[in-house]
Amino acid sequence: MSVEPITGRYLTVDIEGRTQRIYFEEAGQGRPVLCMHTAGADTRQWRHLMNDAGITGGNRLIAFDMPWHGKSLPPEGFETEEYLLTTETYIATVLAVIEGLGLDRPVLAGCSMGGRIALQLAALHGDRFAGFIAIEASDFQPAWYDIDWFHRPDAHGGEMGAALVSANISPHAPEAERWNTQWMFMASGPGVFRGDLGFYTRDDSLIGRLGQIDTKATPVHIMVGAYDLTCTPEDAQRTADAIPGATIAVMDELGHFPMSEHPEGFRPFFLDALARMRAGQEVAA
Amino acid sequence: MLEKIETMQQALGRTPHLVRLGRLFSDIVLLQVDEAEYYLHFDRGQLARIEPGPSRKTPWRFALRTDAEALRAFWEPRPEPGFHDLFGLVKIERARIDGDILALVKNLRFFKEFMALGRKGTRV
Numbered sequence: 540m541s542v543e544p545i546t547g548r549y550l551t552v553d554i555e556g557r558t559q560r561i562y563f564e565e566a567g568q569g570r571p572v573l574c575m576h577t578a579g580a581d582t583r584q585w586r587h588l589m590n591d592a593g594i595t596g597g598n599r600l601i602a603f604d605m606p607w608h609g610k611s612l613p614p615e616g617f618e619t620e621e622y623l624l625t626t627e628t629y630i631a632t633v634l635a636v637i638e639g640l641g642l643d644r645p646v647l648a649g650c651s652m653g654g655r656i657a658l659q660l661a662a663l664h665g666d667r668f669a670g671f672i673a674i675e676a677s678d679f680q681p682a683w684y685d686i687d688w689f690h691r692p693d694a695h696g697g698e699m700g701a702a703l704v705s706a707n708i709s710p711h712a713p714e715a716e717r718w719n720t721q722w723m724f725m726a727s728g729p730g731v732f733r734g735d736l737g738f739y740t741r742d743d744s745l746i747g748r749l750g751q752i753d754t755k756a757t758p759v760h761i762m763v764g765a766y767d768l769t770c771t772p773e774d775a776q777r778t779a780d781a782i783p784g785a786t787i788a789v790m791d792e793l794g795h796f797p798m799s800e801h802p803e804g805f806r807p808f809f810l811d812a813l814a815r816m817r818a819g820q821e822v823a824a
Numbered sequence: 825m826l827e828k829i830e831t832m833q834q835a836l837g838r839t840p841h842l843v844r845l846g847r848l849f850s851d852i853v854l855l856q857v858d859e860a861e862y863y864l865h866f867d868r869g870q871l872a873r874i875e876p877g878p879s880r881k882t883p884w885r886f887a888l889r890t891d892a893e894a895l896r897a898f899w900e901p902r903p904e905p906g907f908h909d910l911f912g913l914v915k916i917e918r919a920r921i922d923g924d925i926l927a928l929v930k931n932l933r934f935f936k937e938f939m940a941l942g943r944k945g946t947r948v
């Protein structure tokens with residue numbers, strides 16, 4: 540029997556004029572590190588790192604479910620809406636959570652679409668953060684599939700989404716964690732994965748903003764798994780090359796969901812990334 | 825290759841969860857390996873018949889076209905990046921999918937796991 544150190548609570552904030560009840564989890568003490576999940580999933584992707592005393596000893600890991608994901612309900616009136624995430628709403632959500640939780644220049648660690656928004660925030664709101672860990676993150680990729688597949692009345696979008704993203708999981712990942720990673724996609728709300736992919740595969744606004752990122756003020760470290768078909772090492776390298784001062788690590792045996800699919804393999808890379816980030820007080824100095 | 829597919833056919837019959845996943849899948853899939861064609865007649869999650877081609881008359885739902893070397897790499901226990909997944913083969917331009925791709929995506933887990941039955945070390 541065991542009880543994990545992760546605790547979960549709810550934060551209610553106003554985002555773009557709408558009330559959102561957001562679920563967040565945290566573990567550890569010290570410098571705040573805000574962790575962002577991928578498209579079509581939720582904070583459970585960070586469960587292993589949040590249970591890792593070697594990481595939470597000096598870092599307060601906080602992860603939240605984006606509205607429509609996990610334990611964050613969609614907003615009132617969702618039943619007549621088409622969920623389509625936008626860069627503007629995504630940024631407003633992250634900033635509202637930071638403000639709502641009173642976080643002082645956290646490190647932002649995001650994976651996939653979370654990595655994409657991390658780089659957007661690095662370009663547009665770098666002063667609000669101590670650094671950026673952009674995992675499986677790139678400037679832009681158009682879809683190599685039809686995102687409308689994932690929200691149809693005649694098929695199970697979750698099952699299809701999970702089967703598709705399994706292409707991005709490394710064969711080195713432990714079997715149990717491969718399936719735990721896929722479960723979140725299987726269980727996500729109808730149309731949510733599609734709505735996230737709309738943001739990820741159609742908004743190329745980051746490309747023109749990469750040059751605005753000041754890595755002297757806030758470091759940017761990009762990490763990419765060799766088995767990631769969506770954001771390939773080449774995509775990540777191209778993105779790092781466009782950000783003066785950005786660093787990059789290629790993780791040979793990992794895929795697109797490294798913290799979830801293969802926590803042991805990811806751990807040393809994440810510790811290295813944390814070491815590259817500045818403490819908040821250093822930024823203020 | 826035919827012998828390999830027959831081995832996978834037998835393995836599928838011994839894999840109850842996969843037969844259950846494919847219980848609504850009754851279609852013909854064309855597997856093209858280099859110049860050789862194999863028409864896989866699936867019937868409610870079982871591979872009922874393997875029909876070697878070529879054929880101009882067999883109405884397949886979707887086709888997976890690849891080469892023997894790529895398939896060998898795909899069937900390694902721990903394939904190299906790109907060779908680890910059917911869509912990976914497509915992305916690195918070692919395979920092509922034709923026909924009704926939505927029929928494939930609707931049954932993607934079933935078909936991926938069926939193809940992985942050829943992988944060394946697969947528990948069947």
